[in-house]
Amino acid sequence: MSRGEEPIYSEYETDTSQTSKLIRKFKETPFVPIGMAGFVAVVGYGLYKLKHRGNLKLSLHLIHMRVAAQGFVVGAITCGVLYSVLQDYVLKPKQ
Template sequence: MSTNPDISLSSYDEGQGSKFIRKAKETPFVPIGMAGFAAIVAYGLYKLKSRGNTKMSLHLIHMRVAAQGFVVGAMTLGMGYSMYKEYWAKPKP
């Protein structure tokens, strides 16, 4: 079994930044979901001090559900978008 050193895979040649940009162009709702998750978590941490007499565990559960809901919604929209591009928006031959 011989290996050819001249063969290089393009995924190994690109850096993390360019790989993330390429993936974001292929599936634009993934970075939106990640950003929304981070925003909800940051908002939850910011509001942690002024939660009133609400229990800490209840506040954390609400923030977790909101963050998960945003990510699942972004994934659903992304799947719908990719299905639209693949099946309906494709030009007919």
């Protein structure tokens, strides 16, 4: 890089700690941590209910738990995409 040029990703290079990078990413895409937290919550609840599943087979219980966790993550991703489209195209001030 020559002296007169600025780096293309200067705002990304200034963050040196992993925590600041993580916080910046969470601010850019707020539905990612929501999806991760929901996934952990569904899996935790499923593991808690594992003892009280009744006559339900273990494999069927695990399949239900996996589908519920994946559904929560897909729902969070969909909400994030809709939020991004809303911010970029609907609420964006016209120039």
